[in-house]
Amino acid sequence: MEKERQVLVIFPHPDDEAFGVSGTMSRYVDMGVPVTYACLTFGDMGRNLGYPPFATRESLHEIRKKEVQESARLIGLDDLRLLGYRDKTLEFEAPGHLKGIVKDMIDELNPSRIITFYPGYSVHPDHEATAEAVIAAVKEMAPAERPALQLVAFSNDTYKDLGEPDISVDISGYEDRKEKIMAAHESQTGPLLKTLAGNTAESEAARQMWMKNEVFYSYDID
């Protein structure tokens, strides 16, 4: 992992960074790389409200806002941007709107690397809309000026179509921090955290999956 000029992480939901990326973000922060996390929605249409329920459709906004702020604090970010779109609706914004938002951030921050989802392989329509906006914004740049793309893909056909991920970030030494980051998103991550803490084969598999390496795909825009 090389030292970057600036890393820009763009995801639509407040816990999208937690599972697959927060170790990598923490490592960049510790290297002294400026990291900006732009989170497009508050995840306020989530279905996990606790059981017995401790949240409602209306209170989830504030709960998840606090969760992502705590996550950013644990990662060590000093630039968290909450853009405030409504969960589930990104793909219905006017064509080109999100691309413009991304382009403005690129112009302002001049990132050398962008981390986001992989278009076509990220399952949730908000993930796809975010990925498409980032790719479209970067595509408009002169090739020499484009930031490197480091993308998260997890749809069921990812391995079949894309093969092994070509970027793997070793996060050993970051297990405790990452577990705290995932725990910060308490409203969404409760069951997984229980699995991670257990001593069953399933728990060991989960630790192997989330706590050793974070894997990504690079993306060639042309």
Add this chain to the structure above:
Amino acid sequence: MEKINRDKVQQLLDSYQNKKVFVHVEVTGGMYASHFDDKVFNAGMFLRNVQVTFVQGGIRGGENGEYRVGLKLDNDGWIYVLGLTHYEVNDDNEFIMHGFNYDGKLASALEISTQEFLK
């Protein structure tokens, strides 16, 4: 939230009768349903900040704690939600009914307020 008390919910419905109210109506199986199980057909909907006036609102059912709510609108239209289990009136005076499935995940919602819901 607490489990639905039929009489209290009926009283609350009555209190919004013949007033202009905003509703949030939602039915959801989750965006990941067919990612985790390709036999599941993903369907869902929400309406948010739609303004209506209902002339009659009722709660029915209650088997296994699962209720139906129907609102007859002033233009003879309808709002109907199945599978509601919990309710509360929050600090913003929003009347919230939610239905949680057997995994404890939100499956349905009907919310009524005289003020607009957060955009």
